[in-house]
Amino acid sequence: MPPAIARTRAELRTILEGSQRVSFVPTMGALHDGHRQLMQHARPFGDVLVASVFVNPTQFAPGEDFDAYPRTFDADLATCESVGVDVVFAPEVETMYPHGLIETVSIDPGPLGAILEGASRPAHFRGVLTVVSKLFGLVRPDVAVFGEKDYQQLVLIRQMATELATGVEIVGCPTEREASGLARSSRNVYLSDDDRRRAPALHAALQAGAAVGPDGAEAVLAAARRVLDDAAVTPDYVALTDADLGEPVPGQQARLLIAARVGEPRLIDNISVNLGLGA
Numbered sequence: 138m139p140p141a142i143a144r145t146r147a148e149l150r151t152i153l154e155g156s157q158r159v160s161f162v163p164t165m166g167a168l169h170d171g172h173r174q175l176m177q178h179a180r181p182f183g184d185v186l187v188a189s190v191f192v193n194p195t196q197f198a199p200g201e202d203f204d205a206y207p208r209t210f211d212a213d214l215a216t217c218e219s220v221g222v223d224v225v226f227a228p229e230v231e232t233m234y235p236h237g238l239i240e241t242v243s244i245d246p247g248p249l250g251a252i253l254e255g256a257s258r259p260a261h262f263r264g265v266l267t268v269v270s271k272l273f274g275l276v277r278p279d280v281a282v283f284g285e286k287d288y289q290q291l292v293l294i295r296q297m298a299t300e301l302a303t304g305v306e307i308v309g310c311p312t313e314r315e316a317s318g319l320a321r322s323s324r325n326v327y328l329s330d331d332d333r334r335r336a337p338a339l340h341a342a343l344q345a346g347a348a349v350g351p352d353g354a355e356a357v358l359a360a361a362r363r364v365l366d367d368a369a370v371t372p373d374y375v376a377l378t379d380a381d382l383g384e385p386v387p388g389q390q391a392r393l394l395i396a397a398r399v400g401e402p403r404l405i406d407n408i409s410v411n412l413g414l415g416a
Contacts, residue, residue, distance in 0.1 A: 140188075140214065140222045146275055149226055153276070156185040161278035161305075163269060166190040167207035168216040171313035171321035175282050176220040178310040182280040188217050189226040189272055195238060196264030207323060226276060233271055243267045246293050249382050253394060254289050254405065257373055265290055266297050273303050281305050286312040286320045288394060288407040292382050312406070314340065324402040332400035338368030339395050342375070343408035346393045353415020354385055357393060365397065372397040377410065387414045 143149035153159065160183030162175045168190075180186050190213050197203035210227065217225050234241045243263050246255065250262035273281070281298075283291045295307045313321045318340035319333075328336055346361035354377050361375050373396040377385050385391040391412040396405045 138218070140217050140225045142214075143224060143226045144228060145232055146228075149224070149275055152224055153185065153187070156183075158183040159185050159187055159276065159278045159280075161272075161276050161281045162186070162188045162222075163272050163281065163283075164188060164190055164213075165192045165206065165323070166213045167209050167323035167326075168213045169313075169321050169323060169325075171284060171286070173216060173220055174313045175284055175310050176217070176222055178308070179280065179282040180221060182282070182306075182308065183278070185223045186221065187224045187226060187276050187278065188222045189228075189276070191226075191228055191233060191268070191272075193233070193264060193268040194230060195234075195241070195243070195267055196261050198258055198260055201258075202324075207326060226272075233268065241267065244270055244297065247296075249289070249293055249296065252289075252382065253374060253376060254396065257396070257403075262290070262293055266293060269294055270297065270301065270303075273298075273305050278305055280308055282308045282310050284312060285309045286322070286406065288392060289382060318344075320404070320406045322402075322404065324404070327400070327402045329400050332402070335368050335370055336399045336404060338365055338370045339397060339399075339404055339406045340408075341368075342370075342395060343393055343406055346375075346377075347408050347410045350391070350410040351413030353387065353413055354391075356415065357391075357410055357412070361393060361395065365395070370397050370399060373403070377412075380409075385412055387412055 141152050160179040244266040246262040317337040319337045342361040342364035345364045346357040349356040349360045376394045391410040394407040
């Protein structure tokens, strides 16, 4: 059965009235198998599954690809139907930002929003947290599912949900990958044939770093950087943190994160690392 489509706040409330438990997957459309996995992951958490399709302007900096971002609504609807989404919320900008983009109330992501991706894209996480908070207020989900590929985003949304007492349980979903190991992303459509040959180096670098986790943080970072160098991929950053993006602690679980521009697209990826004490 095709999902119900809500364009306005009133339509959404009418459709969801009487729902016992709502699971939610926010997206910006251009859905791929990674989104499909998120929706399948979210399906058991509620009796009603909602997906949003909204290209959020406030998380794009000037010069980024907001206007060029792929918009494929008919195909997105077909994907949602194929995985059993009950409701697609596809608002206009005016619905999400009734007082305009400049005058809107926004959420400060705090110190964690200024590192890694935040250092390269200073306004990005303010826009992400603002729109996710708005979507939580409109959809009122019990559970929301986000991909681990955007790991910093996942950590910040968990922090926001806790600190603002949203009552929403945040669930992470493992990264969906192409056969080459490349993390699926809507921006992969911009990769040239040559870029596609080099882009899997991000995942290979992560695997190389994780493999030497018992040898300590310096070994992890060195191994990852060697793989990127061999593939002629220059990273924006190669970082090792703890699970909450703080300083890694030997003997505990860590996170290895990489960002790099491969051709035109800027790609990010990460992996869990069992960090040892080193030599």
